[in-house]
Amino acid sequence: MPDSLSARLRAAIAHHAEAGRTALAAPDPITYADLGARIDAAAGAVRDWGVEKGDRVGLIAPKSAAAIATYFGALQAGACVCFFEPGLAPEVVAEQAALVGMRHLIVAEAYAAQVTGRALAGLDVRALDGFSSGTAFAAEIGPRDEAMLLFTSGSTGRPKGVLLRHEGLICNATGVLRHTGTGPEDRLLHVMPLHHTNGVNNQLIVPLLAGAEIVLMERFQAEAALDHLRTGGITYMTGVPTIYARMLPLLRQGERFPGLRFLRCGSAPITPTLHHQIENTFGVPLLVSYGLSEATCTSTMNPPGRRRIGTIGTVLEGQNVGLFDPVTGRPVETGREGEIRISGPALMAGYLGSTDQPIVDGWLRTGDLGRFDSDGFLSITGRIKDVIIRGGENISPALIERQLAAHPAIRDCCVVGAPDADLGEVPVAFVVLREGQGLDEPGLKDFVRGSLARIYVPAQIHKLDVLPVNGVGKTDRKALRSLLVVP
Structure with a gap:
């Protein structure tokens, strides 16, 4: 056979x-x-x-x-x-x-x-x-x-x-x-x-x-x-x-x-x-x-x-x-x-x-x-x-995510591109905090700035209880981007 x-x-x-x-x-x-x-x-x-x-x-x-x-x-x-x-x-x-x-x-x-x-x-x-x-x-x-x-x-x-x-x-x-x-x-x-x-x-x-x-x-x-x-x-x-x-x-x-x-x-x-x-x-x-x-x-x-x-x-x-x-x-x-x-x-x-x-x-x-x-x-x-093009410069979300994930207050995170009238796109981060931690947006931005160039610092950082996932457990970036759309 x-x-x-x-x-x-x-x-x-x-x-x-x-x-x-x-x-x-x-x-x-x-x-x-x-x-x-x-x-x-x-x-x-x-x-x-x-x-x-x-x-x-x-x-x-x-x-x-x-x-x-x-x-x-x-x-x-x-x-x-x-x-x-x-x-x-x-x-x-x-x-x-x-x-x-x-x-x-x-x-x-x-x-x-x-x-x-x-x-x-x-x-x-x-x-x-x-x-x-x-x-x-x-x-x-x-x-x-x-x-x-x-x-x-x-x-x-x-x-x-x-x-x-x-x-x-x-x-x-x-x-x-x-x-x-x-x-x-x-x-x-x-x-x-x-x-x-x-x-x-x-x-x-x-x-x-x-x-x-x-x-x-x-x-x-x-x-x-x-x-x-x-x-x-x-x-x-x-x-x-x-x-x-x-x-x-x-x-x-x-x-x-x-x-x-x-x-x-x-x-x-x-x-x-x-x-x-x-x-x-x-x-x-x-x-x-x-x-x-x-x-x-x-x-x-x-x-x-x-x-x-x-x-x-x-x-x-x-x-x-x-x-x-x-x-x-x-x-x-x-x-x-x-x-x-x-x-x-x-x-x-x-x-x-x-x-x-x-x-x-x-x-x-x-x-x-x-x-x-x-x-x-x-x-x-x-x-x-997924590459974010900020003012003509390519930004990998993975680099920002890796840096944020190293912060002791962060349990999970995802970075997506958000529309920007001046730069075209800017990185925006969604983070899930560890128990007992509060969102310190300026401190997290400084933490990213400590290891990456200025263009990688998220324009905004939003707190979520959990990141949305699709049917097989992948983080749903499309769902996160929809949170950025102004009605």
Whole structure:
């Protein structure tokens, strides 16, 4: 059979089943043998439904063994599968399905009431519990066949469908496995949503290929996550900076977690100050990584045992990451800043429902600015579209955020550009203060001025109780900019 992610998963699951390993804790243990049988049955049921190779199938369900088995069953049947964000209005589901040409939708009972009505009349909707009793089936799938659909966050406009192939899923999983050394002795705490690329690619596919056990949390709750770390034998966890920041105040003084090897962090920038706080409090390394849905999931990661704070790590095997002058398009020298671009088999096949195609001459243009050091560790220095142009001078918000985050009164911060009649744009900071601290705007401005040039000093500093975040935990800069708009 040609190589595919489904074929590799099927072989790995069978191997781990022979060893008697447990795949999911959900909440009753699901063995690899049981999971493999459930995936085979779901694949047969999807085929009997009339789904053909390449058809796009959506899934709306809580994080559960049934949802996971059906997802990989549909993939094994040759479908191109997508987890929708739970709780979307029927009109939004219908719009996204039409955007990518989807005609089949599987829905768990918990969300059945939300997918009724005229808006979804064009979709063939079936209940999740109807996919547990099919006859084992595996379609013949190749590496270039369509495998997965993801939707971008839509923070800059209407969502776009990201189309991924089997070879991209294989490339990502292989690189992450070799970088992290994940194996059967590992136990992952799964806290990320399934409609996010990391929730499937790095927190389902990678551990299942490795024979690890996955502890499922339907949604992140800081105290519940800490309880799992204290008693659940967790060896690693993947999250975003916001997740760890919310856990920090709840940890006991000097607390340590038996078995915990490392924490992983991605999807949003993290300041060195917060990075140090997390490592010092949890007592294990924090491995920062970087990637985009358009390149499957992860392209660079800090290796365990030699992480470098302030960087997003080294390039995963099987991928190419280069830096290019965003104006001339020419590669830049080591040590020079340039736009991060990615090439290789992990790249998406393209966007669906959009004429915007960021892959040019085989390179994905990320819009992020970065710099490699002499050891191959990459650091993000800013984002092209987030650069604040003050009187013709480019200002990176990340530089200001890094300085503010080092102030003892600041727990979290974000800097955006605000319109200015004279200078065009000026930096404005939003800060979350530590408990018991008051906003000393002149003092914070002096603190920034102590390390950065005058142009980097925020024109205004606003206090918030919490920074707004989007569905995957990234700080929502668009929401912050909207606070600056005068009605």
